[in-house]
Each structure stands twice: as structure tokens, then as C-alpha cells.
Amino acid sequence: MxxxxxxxxxxxxxxxxxxxxxxxxxxxxxxxxxxxxxxxxxxxxxxxxxxxxxxxxxxxxxxxxxxxxxxxxxxxxxxxxxxxxxxxxxxxxxxxxxxxxxxxxxxxxxxxxxxxxxRGEAVWCQGFSEPGAGSDLASLRTRGELDGDEIVVTGQKIWTSEADLADYQELLVRTDPDSERHRGLTWVICDMSLPGVEVRPIRTMAGTTEFSEVFYDEVRIPLRNVVGGLGNGWSVAMSTLGFERGTGFLREQLELARYVEDRLAEADRRDPVVVAALAVARAEVRAMYAMTLRMVSRSARGLDPGASASMIRLYYSQLRQQVERLVVDGADVDGVVLGRDALVLDRYLDGYKVTIGAGTKDVQRNIIGERGLGLPRP
Structure with a gap:
């Protein structure tokens, strides 16, 4: 490519x-x-x-x-x-x-x-994580019982981004009650306006309510809304997470690069420590983007990207938090408290989520170890 x-x-x-x-x-x-x-x-x-x-x-x-x-x-x-x-x-x-x-x-x-x-006519959210099945997604317990040409869903999801604004949800449920772990899961399209769906926003430490809990009380979803076939939900979910961890956040990488460039341009040259740290961050962002381009190139040629998506996701999440901390450390305290630099603090607090979303940093390390380095499963 x-x-x-x-x-x-x-x-x-x-x-x-x-x-x-x-x-x-x-x-x-x-x-x-x-x-x-x-x-x-x-x-x-x-x-x-x-x-x-x-x-x-x-x-x-x-x-x-x-x-x-x-x-x-x-x-x-x-x-x-x-x-x-x-x-x-x-x-x-x-x-x-x-x-x-x-x-x-x-x-x-x-x-x-x-x-x-x-066309901007529908908003989607993701119904994967549960209170007892976040990092260990395969242990999810939300049930999807088959009843004629419908799936009756009962259970709970958590940390669902934009659930209060969404029209549809990519929902992962257990449709085989006797199954364990990765087997017996199904990926289904859930209309968020269906009876029995309740959304409760969660206020984060950054003061936002972009995340929600979602409760399902015998929600009847047409069987035709299944994607990938009954019981094949784990495979479909891995496709979803592959996009979320890989090409899905290309623009976020570029935005981080621009943010670093802007902060470097504004840096007080009398503080060589801050300038040097920002320069290193700029080099690391560019290295990360080069890794991403390599992964995209391999995918375009039909080659298996392996653990590349997890490597880049882990690199991005930790680098973003590092940059946010660096900018906060160099900000004027009065400006942060009184509002002039309030967005700096908002970005810093919001950045805590990036080592959790799409699989925690520990999950990413396990994937890298298993698929990239051939290490045994933990």
C-alpha cells in the first residue's frame, strides 16, 4: 500500500x-x-x-x-x-x-x-461491559432467551457511552443458558426505544454524564436483529473491538499530535524541562502514528496485523495520559482553578478513561503477550 x-x-x-x-x-x-x-x-x-x-x-x-x-x-x-x-x-x-x-x-x-x-440520522452505543464482566468480557451474564422469533433480554450493562442519546445499541448477550465463557454469546442490534430498556447516566469525576448504566427488563428484540448468527457473538465482538482498538481511533491519534504541537508552540522557553518533555512526547506521537500506518498497510494487503491494534491502543492510552499530566503540571494554578485553563484540567480528568475503554491496559498487555510474543495465557 x-x-x-x-x-x-x-x-x-x-x-x-x-x-x-x-x-x-x-x-x-x-x-x-x-x-x-x-x-x-x-x-x-x-x-x-x-x-x-x-x-x-x-x-x-x-x-x-x-x-x-x-x-x-x-x-x-x-x-x-x-x-x-x-x-x-x-x-x-x-x-x-x-x-x-x-x-x-x-x-x-x-x-x-x-x-x-x-447521514447523521442515528446514534449508536455499545452494550458489552457489565458490573462483573468488564476486563473479563467472556463472563457476561445478561441473558437473551429465545421465544419464537424474538430474543427476550434481561440483565444490565455499564459504562455505556452515549446511551442516553442513542437510537441503537450493539448488544452482546448470552443466548445459550448452559454455555460458559466465549461460547453461547450473540451480538444483536437493540433498538434503545424498546419497552423495558432503562438508561441511568453516571456522573464521572470530570463532571460529565457521557457514560450510563443500561437495564433490560424482558426486552423483546426481533431475532432478525442478530448479526453473525446465534452463538457466534464472541467472534463478531472481536471484530468490533478490533475496529475500536485499531483504525477506529486514527483521528484521535492525529488530534493528540496536534495538541502536543500546540502546547509546544505555547511553552515558556524559559522552562527547558517542560519544552524537552513536550519534544519527547511529539517524537513518541509520531512514532505511534508510524506504527499505525504500518498496521493499516498490512491490513490493506490482506496480512494479519496480529497484536498490532492492542500495541497501538496501549501506547496511545498511556501516552495521552502522560501528555495530559505534563500539560497540567505546567499550567498556571490560578488559571486552572479560576477557569482560564479549566479545559486543561478537564482533559486531564477525562483522560483517565482511555486506559480502560476498549479493554483495559492489562487486557491489552495480555493480548500482546499471547498473540504477539507467544506467551501462555495468564
Missing amino acids: QLTDVDTDAEFRAQVRDWLHDHVPREPRPMVDRRAGREFDLAWQRTQYDGGYAGVSWPSEYGGVGLGLGQQLIWYEEYVRAGAPDIGCGFVGVNHAGPTLIARADDEHKAFHLPRIL
Whole structure:
């Protein structure tokens, strides 16, 4: 896979840059009113769709642009360069629910859901983790009992991002009551408006309520909403997590790179320790992105990326926390307390989640040990 611009890619980059210059929203995203934030996110997603830039690498028959991964990378690079908004509540749908449907769903599901995600008509959330099944996802206990042409779901999920704003959920349940661990699980599309679904927001230490508990009281989901077949949920979930840990956060890496560059430009040159630490962080971010490009290149050539996604996810999460701590340490105390630098503190507190989401840092290390180094299972 050629990752340097050839003539056609250079033309695409110029077109993207011009379009973003003309269309990136100038007003800030609403942060306190979550419903207003949802409307902002979906309106921006619709603008991208109307402009012909939603789902750059998604199949054109389902509303995507149908280009390659090289063009997708260019889009991300120019997106961050233009200071375009964070994807917000569209993250799950665009970055891993949609790609999972492309890879594992039937044509009916693709035709119904993929265009709605790209047009900004639906928000998705993820129903995987449970109070007793976070890092050890295979021990989940939420039941899905078969009753005719329906699955009756009873149980609880936790740490569900954007559940209070979501229309649909990628839900993992145990449909074989006699099964254990990875067997007997099913990946199903749950309509969040169904009777019996209750969402309770969780307030984090950063003061946000983006995470929720979700309770299911005999929620009846059509059997046709199963993706990948009954009992094959673990395999489908691994596809989901592969997208979430891998290409799903490419843009986040680029945003971290820009954040480091901005902080380095603002650094007080009279403090060589801070400047040196930021310079090292800049080098590490660039190294991480080079690793990501290598993984994307291998995937594009049909090669098994192995443990690369977990390596990069672990690297990113710890590096982001390191950068946030470094910026807070160098911030003016009065500015943080009185509000001038409050966003610095917000980012720092929010950054604690990144070594937990998509599998904790310890889970990632286990995957690297087993799949990358051939070590025995712990």
C-alpha cells in the first residue's frame, strides 16, 4: 500500500482541504446540554454526507464514498489540520458499529443502518461491559432467551457511552443458558426505544454524564436483529473491538499530535524541562502514528496485523495520559482553578478513561503477550 501522495491523492487532499475550509462549523459544540450536543454532532455528520465525505472508505452502495484506506487517512489528516469538531456521539456508529456491520451483517442490515449512520440520522452505543464482566468480557451474564422469533433480554450493562442519546445499541448477550465463557454469546442490534430498556447516566469525576448504566427488563428484540448468527457473538465482538482498538481511533491519534504541537508552540522557553518533555512526547506521537500506518498497510494487503491494534491502543492510552499530566503540571494554578485553563484540567480528568475503554491496559498487555510474543495465557 502506497502511503505517500501520488497525483490523484494530492488532488484529493487539495479538494478535502478546500471543502473543510469552507464547511467546518465556526460555532463551538454545546457541552452542557447533551441533547443540543447530539443535534450539533448529527448536523455536522449530515454536512459531511451532503458534501460527499462521509464514510470515505465505506462501500458506495451503502452511502459511503468507496475510496481506499489511503484516502481515508488523508481525510483524517486534513480533518484534524482544519480543526474540525470532535465526532462526539457519532463515535460508536461511525468507528466500530458501522464497520462491524460492513464486515459481518447481512445485506438487509447494511442497507437499513449504514446510510442512517452516515447521514447523521442515528446514534449508536455499545452494550458489552457489565458490573462483573468488564476486563473479563467472556463472563457476561445478561441473558437473551429465545421465544419464537424474538430474543427476550434481561440483565444490565455499564459504562455505556452515549446511551442516553442513542437510537441503537450493539448488544452482546448470552443466548445459550448452559454455555460458559466465549461460547453461547450473540451480538444483536437493540433498538434503545424498546419497552423495558432503562438508561441511568453516571456522573464521572470530570463532571460529565457521557457514560450510563443500561437495564433490560424482558426486552423483546426481533431475532432478525442478530448479526453473525446465534452463538457466534464472541467472534463478531472481536471484530468490533478490533475496529475500536485499531483504525477506529486514527483521528484521535492525529488530534493528540496536534495538541502536543500546540502546547509546544505555547511553552515558556524559559522552562527547558517542560519544552524537552513536550519534544519527547511529539517524537513518541509520531512514532505511534508510524506504527499505525504500518498496521493499516498490512491490513490493506490482506496480512494479519496480529497484536498490532492492542500495541497501538496501549501506547496511545498511556501516552495521552502522560501528555495530559505534563500539560497540567505546567499550567498556571490560578488559571486552572479560576477557569482560564479549566479545559486543561478537564482533559486531564477525562483522560483517565482511555486506559480502560476498549479493554483495559492489562487486557491489552495480555493480548500482546499471547498473540504477539507467544506467551501462555495468564
